[in-house]
Amino acid sequence: xxxxxxxxxxxxxxxxxxxxxxxxxxxxxxxxxxxxxxxxxxxxxxxxxxxxxxxxxxxxxxxxxxxxxxxxxxxxxxxxxxxxxxxxxxxxxxxxxxxxxxxxxxxxxxxxxxxxxxxxxxxxxxxxxxxxxxxxxxxxxxxxxxxxxxxxxxxxxxxxxxxxxxxxxxxxxxxxxxxxxxxxxxxxxxxxxxxxxxxxxxxxxxxxxxxxxxxxxxxxxxxx
Numbered sequence: 001x002x003x004x005x006x007x008x009x010x011x012x013x014x015x016x017x018x019x020x021x022x023x024x025x026x027x028x029x030x031x032x033x034x035x036x037x038x039x040x041x042x043x044x045x046x047x048x049x050x051x052x053x054x055x056x057x058x059x060x061x062x063x064x065x066x067x068x069x070x071x072x073x074x075x076x077x078x079x080x081x082x083x084x085x086x087x088x089x090x091x092x093x094x095x096x097x098x099x100x101x102x103x104x105x106x107x108x109x110x111x112x113x114x115x116x117x118x119x120x121x122x123x124x125x126x127x128x129x130x131x132x133x134x135x136x137x138x139x140x141x142x143x144x145x146x147x148x149x150x151x152x153x154x155x156x157x158x159x160x161x162x163x164x165x166x167x168x169x170x171x172x173x174x175x176x177x178x179x180x181x182x183x184x185x186x187x188x189x190x191x192x193x194x195x196x197x198x199x200x201x202x203x204x205x206x207x208x209x210x211x212x213x214x215x216x217x218x219x220x221x222x223x224x
Contacts, residue, residue, distance in 0.1 A: 041089070044081045051077055062213040076126055083159050083166040087112035087120060095121075095145035099180070101187030106145040119154040121146050134169050136142040140179040143171050193219045 021075075042050075051073060060066055088114045099102045109124040121142050139156060146154035156169040171179075189195075197213060204210055 041084055041087075042081060046076050047081050048074065048078050075164075079161045079164040080124070080159070084112070084192065087114060095142045095149050097141065097148055099184040099187055100134060101184040102191055104144075104183065104187070106141050108142065108145075114155075117153065117185045119146070120157050121154060122157040122159055124159045124161070127163045128162045129158075129165055133158065133160075134171065135175075137179060137183065139169050140171060140176060141183065142169070143176060144180060144183075193217075 020122070055070065060069060061193065063069065092108050092111045095106045095108070097106060108121040110120075110122040112120040112122065114120060118148065123138065125141060130136075139158070142156045146156060156171075157166060158169050159166045204213075207213070
């Protein structure tokens with residue numbers, strides 16, 4: 001019995017970089033071989049060689065600024081590889097957070113272990129560090145996921161490749177408590193089907209749901 005077919009296969013050695021199209025792939029328990037960072041520690045040269053193969057087939061090689069783009073990519077690759085020094089990477093796993101309003105699944109960009117056994121949950125961004133970076137909800141969810149699964153034996157880290165900044169993220173108890181409450185409130189609204197429209201002349205036209213926004217039915221969300 002046929003239940004479907006695969007049209008294209010991509011893998012993403014780095015989550016926030018462009019993917020590589022594959023003709024075939026080995027699928028294991030943890031996904032595609034070569035997807036995301038391997039559990040070892042590749043050298044800059046090895047990472048460059050792997051990216052070059054992607055660049056030649058998927059990159060804008062004919063663009064007028066191709067050389068500049070490629071140089072920028074090399075800078076990001078170097079920052080990524082160097083940031084892994086002293087860490088033993090493991091396969092990133094989905095971490096569940098159970099709140100009164102529902103369950104949230106957090107998927108860290110990378111997971112690693114320090115020599116002292118501390119588990120590192122790391123968020124990787126290609127861009128620059130924003131002024132309000134660590135006030136954003138995703139870092140709070142990383143923190144809650146770490147507390148749920150690793151007690152006190154974990155650390156949240158952020159890697160900003162353009163800035164070449166890798167640093168731990170600290171969230172105060174008060175902020176954590178408030179954001180936990182906000183997360184639960186959002187889950188409760190989602191479960192109740194409460195999606196009030198917030199019209200904005202600038203952001204709305206760029207939203208992928210712009211043409212169906214008003215068509216969302218009212219009522220509770222029922223999951224199969």
